[in-house]
Structures are given as C-alpha cells and as structure tokens.
Amino acid sequence: MPAHQLAEMLRRRQISARELTEAVLARIEAVDGQVQAYITVTADAARRMADEADRRLAAGEGVTPLTGIPVALKDNLCWDGVRTTCASRILHNFVPPYSATVVDWLIQAGAVIVGKTNLDEFAMGSSTENSAFFVTHNPWDLSRVPGGSSGGSAAAVAAGEAVLALGSDTGGSIRQPAAFCGVVGMKPTYGRVSRFGLVAFASSLDQIGPFARDVEDTALLLQAVAGHDPLDSTSVNRPVPDYPAALRQGVKGLRVGVPREYFVQGIDPRVEQAVRGAVARLEKLGATVTEISLPHSEYAIATYYLIAPAEASSNLARYDGVRYGYRAQGAPDVVAMFSRTRAEGFGAEVKRRIMLGTYALSSGYYDAYYLKAQKVRTLFVQDFQQAFQQVDIVVAPTTPTPPFRIGEKADDPLAMYLSDLFTIPANLAALPAMSVLAGFTEEGLPLGVQFIGPHFAEERLLQAAYALEQDLAGEGVMARRPTLPVKAATA
Amino acid sequence: MPLEDYEIVIGLEVHAELLTESKLFCGCSTKFGAEPNTHVCPVCLGLPGVLPVLNEKAVEYAVRAGLALNCEIASFSKFDRKNYFYPDLPKAYQISQYDLPLCRNGWVEIALPPADENSPARTKRIGIIRVHLEEEAGKSVHSSETIVGSEYSLEDYNRVGIPLIEIVSKPDIRSPQEARLYAESLRTILLYAGVSDCKMEEGSLRVDANISLRPRGATEFGTRTEIKNINSFRSIERALAYEAARQAQVLDEGGQVVQETRAWDELHGVTVAMRSKEEAQDYRYFPEPDLVPVVTSREWVEKIRASLPELPLARQERFQRQYGLPAYDAALLTETRDMADFFEEAARQWHDPKAVANWLMGDFTRLLKEHGLEVSQSRLRPGHLVGMLKLMEKGVISGKIAKTVFEEMFLSGQDAEQIVKDKGLVQIADTGELEGIIQRIIAANPQPAEDFRKGKEKALGFFVGQVMRETKGRANPALVNELLRKLLTAGQ
Numbered sequence: 001m002p003a004h005q006l007a008e009m010l011r012r013r014q015i016s017a018r019e020l021t022e023a024v025l026a027r028i029e030a031v032d033g034q035v036q037a038y039i040t041v042t043a044d045a046a047r048r049m050a051d052e053a054d055r056r057l058a059a060g061e062g063v064t065p066l067t068g069i070p071v072a073l074k075d076n077l078c079w080d081g082v083r084t085t086c087a088s089r090i091l092h093n094f095v096p097p098y099s100a101t102v103v104d105w106l107i108q109a110g111a112v113i114v115g116k117t118n119l120d121e122f123a124m125g126s127s128t129e130n131s132a133f134f135v136t137h138n139p140w141d142l143s144r145v146p147g148g149s150s151g152g153s154a155a156a157v158a159a160g161e162a163v164l165a166l167g168s169d170t171g172g173s174i175r176q177p178a179a180f181c182g183v184v185g186m187k188p189t190y191g192r193v194s195r196f197g198l199v200a201f202a203s204s205l206d207q208i209g210p211f212a213r214d215v216e217d218t219a220l221l222l223q224a225v226a227g228h229d230p231l232d233s234t235s236v237n238r239p240v241p242d243y244p245a246a247l248r249q250g251v252k253g254l255r256v257g258v259p260r261e262y263f264v265q266g267i268d269p270r271v272e273q274a275v276r277g278a279v280a281r282l283e284k285l286g287a288t289v290t291e292i293s294l295p296h297s298e299y300a301i302a303t304y305y306l307i308a309p310a311e312a313s314s315n316l317a318r319y320d321g322v323r324y325g326y327r328a329q330g331a332p333d334v335v336a337m338f339s340r341t342r343a344e345g346f347g348a349e350v351k352r353r354i355m356l357g358t359y360a361l362s363s364g365y366y367d368a369y370y371l372k373a374q375k376v377r378t379l380f381v382q383d384f385q386q387a388f389q390q391v392d393i394v395v396a397p398t399t400p401t402p403p404f405r406i407g408e409k410a411d412d413p414l415a416m417y418l419s420d421l422f423t424i425p426a427n428l429a430a431l432p433a434m435s436v437l438a439g440f441t442e443e444g445l446p447l448g449v450q451f452i453g454p455h456f457a458e459e460r461l462l463q464a465a466y467a468l469e470q471d472l473a474g475e476g477v478m479a480r481r482p483t484l485p486v487k488a489a490t491a
Numbered sequence: 492m493p494l495e496d497y498e499i500v501i502g503l504e505v506h507a508e509l510l511t512e513s514k515l516f517c518g519c520s521t522k523f524g525a526e527p528n529t530h531v532c533p534v535c536l537g538l539p540g541v542l543p544v545l546n547e548k549a550v551e552y553a554v555r556a557g558l559a560l561n562c563e564i565a566s567f568s569k570f571d572r573k574n575y576f577y578p579d580l581p582k583a584y585q586i587s588q589y590d591l592p593l594c595r596n597g598w599v600e601i602a603l604p605p606a607d608e609n610s611p612a613r614t615k616r617i618g619i620i621r622v623h624l625e626e627e628a629g630k631s632v633h634s635s636e637t638i639v640g641s642e643y644s645l646e647d648y649n650r651v652g653i654p655l656i657e658i659v660s661k662p663d664i665r666s667p668q669e670a671r672l673y674a675e676s677l678r679t680i681l682l683y684a685g686v687s688d689c690k691m692e693e694g695s696l697r698v699d700a701n702i703s704l705r706p707r708g709a710t711e712f713g714t715r716t717e718i719k720n721i722n723s724f725r726s727i728e729r730a731l732a733y734e735a736a737r738q739a740q741v742l743d744e745g746g747q748v749v750q751e752t753r754a755w756d757e758l759h760g761v762t763v764a765m766r767s768k769e770e771a772q773d774y775r776y777f778p779e780p781d782l783v784p785v786v787t788s789r790e791w792v793e794k795i796r797a798s799l800p801e802l803p804l805a806r807q808e809r810f811q812r813q814y815g816l817p818a819y820d821a822a823l824l825t826e827t828r829d830m831a832d833f834f835e836e837a838a839r840q841w842h843d844p845k846a847v848a849n850w851l852m853g854d855f856t857r858l859l860k861e862h863g864l865e866v867s868q869s870r871l872r873p874g875h876l877v878g879m880l881k882l883m884e885k886g887v888i889s890g891k892i893a894k895t896v897f898e899e900m901f902l903s904g905q906d907a908e909q910i911v912k913d914k915g916l917v918q919i920a921d922t923g924e925l926e927g928i929i930q931r932i933i934a935a936n937p938q939p940a941e942d943f944r945k946g947k948e949k950a951l952g953f954f955v956g957q958v959m960r961e962t963k964g965r966a967n968p969a970l971v972n973e974l975l976r977k978l979l980t981a982g983q
Contacts, residue, residue, distance in 0.1 A: 078540045091539065098533050100540060199539040203780035232542050233782050311780060314574050317583030318537050322646065334644070338576055361574070361775035370777060 003069045003163045003217040004244075010057055010068045017053035017068030020163075021046050021112050024070040028114070028161045030486045036136050037146075037156040039075045040083055041115040046070065049112040056110055065220045065244075067110030072162035074153045075116035076123055077208070078197040079103050086199050087131035088121045090319045090326045090345030100197020101232065102166060102208050102225040109224045114162055117152025121347045122316065123173055123201045125149050126419045129410050130349045137406070138180060139482040140445055144403040147177030147419075150211070154181035157211045158482055164221050165211040170201050171304050172398075172423025174209045175435035179398035179448025182437050182482075184218045184465065185211045187423075189456050190430035191236035193222075194229030200315040202308035203234075205427040214478065215436060215466040219243035222458060238456065246459035247466040252286035254464060257391030261297035262422055268401040274438040274447040275397045281471045282395070282464065290391055294383045299376050300424040301417055306360045306373035307428075312350075313357030319345060352413065380428040388454045393464055397422050398435040398448035422450060432458045436465045439477060494739045497704040500712060501664035501731060505677055506655050507687040508627065508695040509552040514652035515626045516543030516586065521654075523693055527632075527647035535652035537582035542781050545570075549654035550593070550785060552686040553624040555795050556656050557594025559684040559802060560619050560677075564792045568593045570624075570779040575772050578646055579629035587657075589776040592623035593785065599660075599680065600804050601672040602822060614804075617673050618661030627653040656687075662701070662712065667731035674698050674727050679803045683828045691723055698727055703748070704738045713738075714748040718762055720755045730755040734762050806831055814844035823852055829866035837873035841880055850876055854894065858901045870904030871897075879907035891964050892916050920967045922974065925958070929971070929978050932957045943979050951975060 009015050025043050032038055053068035073079060076086045078096035080103075085091045099107070106113065120130035128136040128151025136151045138144040139159035146155040150167030154177035157165050167174040169187035178185025186209045193208045200206060210221035223244065228237040258279055263272055283289050321327030321341030328340035346354070360369040387394060399419055409416045426433035431452055438449035449468070451461045472478055514521055517534035534541045554564050571589035597619035605611060629648040633641035658677060664670045678689040678696060689696040703715035716738070718730050738748050752771075753762040801809070803825045810821035810831075825831045834851055838844040855876075859869065879896055882888045888896060888911055899910045911917055919925055932954060933940050943950035951972070958971050 076540075084539070086539070094539065096533070096538060096540065098538075098541070196542050197540045200781075231544060233544055234542075234780075310777060314572050314584050314775070314777070317574060317576065318539070318581060320576060320578070320583060322578045323536065323581060324538070334578055335576075358775065361777055363773045363775070366775075366777075 001163075002213045003220055004065065006069060006163060007065045007067070007220075010053075011063065013057065017050040017057065017112060018047065020068060021050035021070055021114065024114055024160075024162060027159075031139075031159055031484045032161060034137060034142055034484060035139055035155050035159045035161065036134050037117050037152040037159065037161055038072070038115045039085055039087065039118050039133060039152070042082060042113060045082070046112050046114045049107070053110045053112060062110060064109040064224070066106065066164075066224050069111050070114045070163050071106060071111045071221075072115055072117050072153055072156045072165040073103065073113060074119055074150050074165070074167045076119060076168060076199040076201075077103055077116075077166060078199070079113065079116070082116065084116065084199065085133075086122045087119045087133055088346065088350070089132045090341070091199075092132070092326060094325050096197075098197065100208075101194035101229045103197060105225055105227075106166075111164075111224070117150070117156050117165060119152055120149035121350050122199070122312070123149040123168055123170055123206075124312070124349050124353055126172070126176055126416050127404075127406070127409065128152060128177070129406065130347055132347050135406055138403050139484055140182060141403065141443075142484075144405050144445070145180065147180030147399070147403065149173040149177075150185075151177045151180075153211050154178050154183055154185065157181070157183045157213060159484060160481070163213070164217060166208055166221070166225070167211055168198055168201075168206055168208050169423075169427065170205045170207075170308060171427050172420040174211065175398050175423045175433060175448070175450060176420060178211060178435040179450075180403040180446065182440075182446025182448075182480075183211055183213060184215055184434065184436050185209065186218055186222060186434035186458070186461070187426060187432065188222060188226060188458055189236075189432040190427075191234050192432070192456065192458065193225050194227070194232040194235045196229055196231040200311075202311040203315060204311060205304075205308055207427075215462055215469050216244060216247055218434070218465075219247060219462050222462075226458075236456075241459050243459060243462055246463050249463050250286065251282050251464050251467045254282070254287040254393065254460075255391040256282055256287045256289045256464075257292035257387055257394045258289060259292050259294040259297065259387070259394060259396055261294050262396040266400055266418070267397060270402060270441050271397050271400065271447055275395065275449050278438045278449040278468055279395055281468055285467050285471060287464075292387050292391060292394070294387060294394075294425065296376065296379045296383050297425060300380070300421060300428065303373045303376045303380070303428060304420070304424045305356065305417060306369050307377065309353040309357030310360045310370050310373075311357065313354045313361065316346075316350065316354055321345070349413070377428050380425050381430075384425070384429045384431060384452070384454070392453070393457070393460055394452040395464075396450045396452065398450040399423070402441050402445040402447055426452050431455060432461055434461050434465055436469060437472065437477065438468075439472070440480065444480075492706075492743065494736060496707055497735070497739055497742070498707045498709070499666055499731075499735050500662050500703050500705065500715075501667070501670050502662040502701045503660045503664065503670060503673060504699045504701070505658045505660075505674060506697040507556070507658070507677075507681055507689060509549055509654040509656060509686055510688060511546060511548045511552060511654055513546060513548075515546050515549050515624070515654040516652055519652065523695070525649055527645070527649060530649040531651070535581070536648060543586060543779075545782060545785070546654065549624060550787075551795060552654070553593050553622065553656050554787065554792060555684050555799065556658075556681060556686045557597065557622045558792070558796050559680050559686075559799055560594070560597040560599060560622060560658065562594035562597030562619060562622055564594055564787055565591060566787055566789070567591065567784055568787070569784040570782045571776045572779050573625075573774045573776055575774055577628070578644065579631050579648075579651070581629065581648060581651060585626055585628065586779055586782070587625035588623035592621040594622035595620070597622065599673060599676050601669065601676045602804070602807070602818075603669070603672065615669065617663045617669075620659045620661055622656050622658050625655050625657060627651060627655050667728040667735065670700060670731050671724050671728040675724055676803070678724075679826055683800055683802055685800075697721075700727065700731055702731055702734050702738070704735065704742060714750050716748065716750065716762075717752045718755055719752060719765065722755075722757060726755060726757060729760060730762060733760060737762065800828065810834075814838055814848075816844060816848055820845075820848045820852060824848060827866060833866055833873055837876050840873070840877045843880070846880060847876065850897065854897050855901070858898065869901065871901045875900045875904075875906055882907050882911060886918060886920060886967060887911065888916060888918050889964065889966075889968055892918065916965060918967050919962055919965050920970055922970070925966060925970060925974055926978065928961055929954075929958060929974050932961065933978060940979055951979075954979070
C-alpha cells in the first residue's frame with residue numbers, strides 16, 4: 001500500500017506506526033533472503049521511531065504525511081551511530097557521528113527508518129553487482145539485476161520491504177533501478193536537495209532523490225527532503241513548492257518533446273514501444289507532442305566517464321586507512337600502507353574509475369580530457385535550453401533495455417556503462433528527471449519511461465507522471481506486484 | 492667567477508595563517524596550542540559525506556591582506572582541489588586556489604639600507620604575483636626525531652583547515668638581504684592589517700624561497716632551486732646566502748644546477764636536496780565542486796580598503812616629516828603598529844619627539860625584550876613616559892634617576908611622580924644642602940683639591956663622583972659642577 005494511503009490510516013488510528021513497522025520488518029524477514037536489498041536492518045531503532053511516531057499521532061503534534069511511514073536509506077547516506085558502508089570493504093566498519101541533512105529531516109518528519117540498502121560500491125555501477133557484500137536481486141525476476149547503483153532501495157520498495165526509500169543519482173542511479181524494479185524514482189534538480197551526509201561519488205553530479213510505489217508518494221518524500229541547507233553550499237536557497245498539490249493539474253496543453261536521438265542505437269523494441277505508448281497516452285490526455293533534437297546526446301557516456309571518475313578519484317582519495325575504515329596490516333611504511341589499504345579495500349570497478357579519473361586530471365592530459373569534458377557538458381546544458389524553448393518536458397526511455405540477467409554484463413564495463421546512456425544527460429545538465437512505470441514485457445518485466453524538465457520544474461514532472469500513472473491504473477497496470485516466494489516464518 | 496659576477500634572482504612564497512576565530516570551512520576553533528585533536532569536527536577531518544562551507548571572515552581577511560599589498564581584488568574567484576596523499580591531509584586534497592586567485596598584481600616597497608652613512612635611504616618595489624586563500628594541513632608527530640627512524644607517527648588535526656594566505660612574489664629580489672627585508676616588510680604589513688600574527692616560531696608565517704643565478708647582464712633565468720624549512724627571518728638570509736654560494740660553485744665547476752626542492756638545515760647551516768623535479772608531485776588541480784565561486788562586490792572591497800590603517804611605509808615617512816625623526820628611528824618605531832601608536836600618543840603630548848623616540852628605542856625596547864612582553868602587554872603607557880619627561884624638564888629628577896624611574900614605572904605601572912615621592916628620588920637642588928656636602932668632601936680630600944687648583948681639570952670628575960655617591964645620584968649635576976668650581980677655587 002502506498003504511503004499516502006497508509007498515512008491516512010495512521011492518522012485515523014486504523015493502524016499504528018508500530019504495527020506498520022512490524023509488518024515491514026516481517027516482510028524483510030520473509031523475502032530479503034532472496035532479494036537481498038538490505039545491508040543493515042535497523043529493527044530496534046525502527047521500533048523506537050515507530051513508538052515515537054505513535055506518540056505524536058496520538059497527541060496530534062508534529063504529524064506530517066511521513067509520520068510513522070517506514071523508509072529505507074541507501075547505504076551511502078550517513079545516519080548518526082549507524083554503520084554506513086557504501087557497500088565497500090574500505091568502509092565496512094564506518095559509523096558516522098552525524099546524519100545526512102535528509103536523514104535529519106526525515107527523522108524530524110517522524111518517518112521510521114528501517115535500514116540501509118545495498119548499492120554498487122560507492123554508487124559506481126548499474127546493477128548493484130559491484131557491492132562488496134552481495135548482489136541484490138530484482139523482485140520481479142530474481143535472476144535479474146535490480147539496476148543500480150541504488151538497486152537495494154529500488155528493490156526494497158518494489159518488494160514491499162519499505163514503503164519509501166532514498167537513493168542517490170549521479171548518472172542514473174535512481175532512475176535506472178526505478179525502471180528495472182517497476183517503481184517511481186526521481187533525481188531532483190542539482191541543488192534542490194542537500195548533499196550533506198551523502199558520501200560523495202561525483203560531487204557536481206550527485207543528487208539525492210526519492211523512490212516510491214507511486215507518483216503521489218514520490219511527491220511526499222520529495223517534499224520532506226527538498227530545501228536549502230546551510231551545510232551544503234551548492235544547495236539552492238529558493239522556496240520549495242507544494243509538490244503534492246501539483247499532481248492533479250493534468251497535462252492539457254502540456255508541450256511534450258520526444259528527442260529523436262534517444263531512439264536509435266541499440267534500443268530494445270519493447271522499451272521503445274512502451275515509451276511511445278506513454279507518449280500516446282499523454283497526447284490522448286491533451287498534451288501536444290513534438291519531435292525534438294538533443295544533438296550532443298551521443299557524447300553523454302564519454303563526457304560522463306571523464307567528469308565523474310575525475311571527481312571520484314579525488315573524493316575517494318581520503319580512504320587511506322589513517323583515520324577510519326579498513327587499514328591493511330603489516331605495511332613497512334606509510335606509502336605502502338596507503339597503497340595496500342586501497343588495493344585491498346576497493347573493488348575492481350572503483351579502482352578502474354579512480355585510475356580513469358586520475359589519468360583525466362593528470363598534467364598534460366587535463367586539457368584534452370577533463371577540461372574538454374567540461375566544455376561538452378556546457379553543450380548538454382545548451383541542448384536542453386534550446387529544447388525547453390519549444391517544449392515543457394522531454395519524454396524519453398529511462399534505459400535502453402529491460403532488466404538484464406545477473407552476470408550478463410558484469411565482465412563488460414562498456415556494455416554496463418551504456419545502460420546509463422539516457423539518464424546521464426540530466427545529470428550533466430543538472431536537470432530534474434524521473435522514471436515511472438510505462439508497462440511490462442510479455443514475461444512480466446517492468447519498463448520505465450523518463451521525464452526530464454527544466455531546472456526546478458519538479459512539479460511539472462510530477463504532474464505529467466501522475467497523469468500517465470492514473471491512465472495506466474485504469475487498466476490495472478499499477479496493481480501488478482512482484483510475486484516472491486515467502487520464507488516460512490521461523491519459530 | 493666570483494659570486495659578485497652572478498646576479499642572484501629570488502622569489503618568495505610566503506604562507507600566513509589568518510587570525511579568524513574559526514577555521515576556513517567549519518566552525519572549529521583556530522587557537523594555537525590546544526591538546527591534540529580537540530579542535531576538530533567531521534568537516535575538517537574530511538569524514539565521508541561532509542561538505543565545506545566557506546568562512547566569509549577569511550575571505551574578508553584575505554582581501555584585506557591583498558589590499559594592504561596593493562593588489563587588485565578579483566570580482567570572481569574560485570576554489571580548486573590540490574590532490575596529494577599525506578597522513579596529515581585528511582581529505583587527501585587541499586582546498587586551494589589555482590587559476591583564479593582572490594588577489595593579483597600587487598607590490599611591497601622595502602627600505603634598503605643606505606650604501607654608506609652619507610647616502611640617502613633607498614627603497615625598492617617587489618612585485619607580488621598573487622595572494623590566494625587555502626586551508627592548512629595537520630601536523631605529523633613522529634616517535635623519533637626524524638620520520639625515517641620512527642617506529643610510528645601520530646597525527647594532530649587541530650591545525651587542519653585553518654585559513655592561510657599564500658603570497659607569491661615576482662622574481663624581483665636580488666640578494667639574500669633583500670629577501671629578508673621583503674619578508675620582514677610583509678610581516679609588518681600583515682600585522683598592521685591585523686590579518687595574521689605572523690609568528691614564524693609557531694608556524695603562522697612560513698617562507699619558501701626560489702633562487703637561481705645568472706651571469707650579470709643575462710636576461711634569461713638560470714635553473715632554480717626551492718628552499719623549504721626556513722624557520723626564522725635570519726635563516727632566510729643565511730639559507731639563501733648559502734644556496735647562492737653553492738649554486739655559484741656548481742656553475743664554476745662547469746656543472747649544472749639541478750631543479751629541485753632543498754631543505755634548509757639550520758643546525759649545520761646548509762641546504763640539503765629533498766626531491767628532484769622528476770619526483771615532483773602532479774597535484775591534478777581541478778575546480779572544487781563542493782563550493783560555489785566567490786563573487787566580491789566593488790562596494791564591499793572599498794569598505795575593506797577604507798578600514799585599513801595607515802600602512803608601515805607611509806607611516807614611517809610621516810614620522811620623519813611630522814616629528815622630524817631620522818629615517819632609522821622612524822623605521823624602528825613603525826615596525827609594529829602598537830609601538831608606532833605608543834610613540835604617537837606620547838609624542839602628541841610632548842614637545843620633543845626625539846626624546847620620546849630615544850626612550851622607546853632604548854630602555855623601553857630593552858625592558859620589553861627582557862621580560863618577554865609585547866607593547867600591548869606593557870603596564871607602562873605613553874602617559875607615564877610623558878609624566879617622567881616633565882619631571883626631568885622641571886629638574887625634579889636627573890637623567891640618571893630617570894632611568895631608575897622608567898624601570899620602576901615599567902615594573903609597577905605607577906606614575907613617575909608617585910615613584911619619585913615614594914622612593915625619595917627628588918633631585919637635590921638646594922644650594923645650601925649641596926654646599927655643606929661639597930665642603931665636607933673637599934676637606935676630606937686635600938690632595939685632589941690641590942691638583943685641581945693647579946689646573947688639573949680631571950680632578951673635578953673625581954669630586955663629582957664623590958658628591959653623586961654621597962647623594963645616591965640625586966644631586967643636580969649642573970649645580971654640583973657649578974658649586975664645586977666655586978668652592979674649590981674659593982678655598983685658595
């Protein structure tokens with residue numbers, strides 16, 4: 001059941017926050033053995049928070065739409081006193097003495113945090129196979145990946161192991177797993193949500209965002225985490241609109257642009273069909289549809305894989321074994337300690353990106369790689385600026401394919417990188433973008449469609465996504481849930 | 492060829508810690524000398540997920556320094572990351588400024604000593620390329636004297652994140668002495684501007700020097716070395732003099748100077764190779780994505796400019812003009828703002844500024860040094876000095892007694908009149924009283940009295956000494972002389 005309905009039941013005292021939390025914990029107990037969405041389940045803390053929520057609900061004080069709602073956190077979001085691993089050996093034992101701003105705000109809103117979810121190590125990957133601990137499985141088909149890097153959060157929401165979840169999106173890490181897991185995921189405008197307490201991957205691209213079962217829940221969670229934070233200099237001081245209020249405005253007269261460059265290379269026909277179907281529905285609901293061009297789209301991967309690793313090589317340099325986290329034993333001197341710690345503490349993909357980024361920033365190569373990539377990044381901004389003179393939103397596929405099988409691309413980094421082809425441009429241009437369910441393949445795999453808007457146009461995205469979702473719901477598409485073998489309760 | 496045939500070319504990179512209460516990117520205290528790792532927080536420790544927030548005061552201080560050094564202030568400036576691994580650098584990068592520093596194109600005028608006593612004082616302008624803002628690293632504490640012999644090292648991160656400015660000079664400096672004078676001028680200016688305490692012994696001012704030689708008349712620069720680990724103003728001159736001689740010898744022997752970083756070894760008075768150009772770090776600078784650019788308005792910059800005090804060189808010139816002081820005195824008195832303020836406050840109340848200057852440069856400076864005090868900590872204030880000078884002028888105390896009174900004022904903070912009264916230091920100017928004493932002394936010393944009468948002027952000195960001893964120095968010297976002459980001859 002989505003959060004907005006549960007919130008209503010909580011307010012009417014039809015259920016208690018404690019009962020709801022116990023139900024979610026029981027669901028985790030029952031299915032997480034197969035899905036493996038969580039790295040850490042914080043059952044005790046969740047029960048305490050649920051009791052606090054019940055107290056607030058009973059007293060009618062400080063009640064928000066999130067009071068008593070179980071939420072999962074991607075395990076790269078710091079929560080004071082709780083292990084935050086980034087799914088990396090190097091942080092396997094790291095317990096932050098502070099919380100991310102978004103976590104503080106969730107707690108203030110009365111949400112119940114049930115645990116920390118799995119991810120590709122340091123959010124680098126598109127399948128959650130790069131976790132140092134274990135692979136998360138797609139609840140719709142356990143042999144397939146949930147996408148990544150926020151695969152744990154997406155799978156948890158899809159499998160009913162959390163009502164809502166937070167993830168982070170650097171090149172598609174919210175939207176791609178949302179599409180693969182048949183849930184809604186949004187990457188807000190860069191600067192809309194504070195990054196304080198999000199363990200950095202690529203600082204100029206990272207953005208925290210919501211996962212939810214439906215668009216209305218997405219709006220509720222976004223409402224709770226959006227806003228200016230003095231602890232993040234890149235967070236924007238600009239009023240936060242009332243997102244849920246924007247949902248029901250419809251799409252009549254909305255100008256929808258479909259970029260022709262997103263329907264060429266290697267796109268799965270089922271994905272294309274679903275996206276074109278979604279566009280047709282919007283048109284039917286009163287939107288006008290135009291084909292547009294985003295001419296620099298083909299440079300997305302190349303640009304991203306210079307900027308993101310460059311920033312990552314610097315952001316991840318602090319994991320040296322001196323102050324916290326994993327430290328290699330027995331090194332004869334400090335340089336050996338640094339290199340052994342990092343050699344043993346990081347996984348292959350993280351090391352690959354650190355090397356790529358170090359190279360891109362090296363003297364003699366900086367101009368040709370990093371600087372050039374920054375210039376191309378400006379071209380992406382211009383592409384979208386021009387597009388948004390003609391249209392209000394851009395509709396495109398979220399991913400080129402439906403969820404692939406575990407192991408299918410694990411040994412082919414380039415093929416893996418290509419699964420972010422359609423999501424990266426919004427990060428490069430700092431735009432808000434979201435993925436919503438567009439339908440299913442014949443074998444029952446979810447397919448996503450992506451909406452991209454101008455800066456701070458989250459309301460417009462929610463409004464369009466909501467209209468599409470309502471239309472699909474009329475045909476029962478939204479009611480489909482993954483069926484998971486439930487582990488017998490242990491005595 | 493001899494060193495004199497080479498032209499020495501020097502440029503300095505000076506780091507100064509800014510006097511802000513809190514660090515550059517977090518709220519931690521910047522106080523020196525706390526227990527290790529007590530002035531730290533997740534932000535300055537660079538824990539995962541934290542973000543820097545710029546301390547506006549630090550930007551203001553850096554701009555203030557830039558203005559005091561005659562720089563242009565950038566309206567748009569940004570921060571960059573300088574990446575390198577070291578245990579004292581918690582993020583493994585230092586937030587610094589690379590291509591768009593806060594301040595550019597300044598200069599400092601230094602006063603060169605006159606070529607000889609009769610030549611006029613000369614000044615020279617040393618160009619400043621840039622002044623930028625950056626954060627401090629921490630401090631490694633090794634278990635033995637050196638890192639190599641140490642079993643383990645510990646890290647103190649109290650210093651991490653303290654705001655620093657780096658001031659890069661043009662290669663305009665032509666001698667080790669000029670280098671020291673330039674560094675001292677910088678120190679004086681920064682102290683005046685109130686942006687740094689510039690204590691080399693606490694590391695709040697640090698100097699690295701680039702030096703190369705070229706044959707006189709050549710236009711191209713020679714290969715340079717960089718000297719680090721210079722820990723006093725005196726060492727700047729010593730280290731550079733050593734290095735100039737070393738390079739000259741290498742060149743004379745037909746060798747080539749290797750571009751490298753060398754460390755000054757204070758104990759042995761030599762520079763030692765640290766690392767070569769090939770081993771130099773590639774810092775992989777790139778724009779800091781966690782901070783937004785620094786945009787300064789003209790208005791704000793002008794407000795800071797207006798709040799700057801009169802700077803040392805201008806004040807020095809004014810002291811010569813307004814108070815008629817010699818250049819030497821003016822330079823000495825303007826070395827710190829406190830001393831110059833002290834002088835002016837006293838000089839305003841006294842008609843003889845040179846007398847004020849003499850007391851300050853002499854006894855006052857000596858006493859401060861003996862007691863390890865700064866001008867601001869002195870109990871003796873300008874009013875005390877003026878009060879004492881008045882007593883001297885009235886003839887209440889002699890110059891000799893004044894020295895005692897001055898020291899007493901310095902120690903107790905009492906005024907001169909009180910001290911003179913309490914200690915009975917009033918000068919004996921009573922002719923009758925002195926005549927009695929003198930007659931007794933003449934009677935007791937017939938031989939010297941006879942000598943004087945026979946024209947031996949020296950004998951008078953003997954009698955003056957005797958009178959002063961008898962009166963414990965309180966006798967008015969002029970009167971003693973006059974009475975002695977009168978009474979010695981009268982006895983004939």
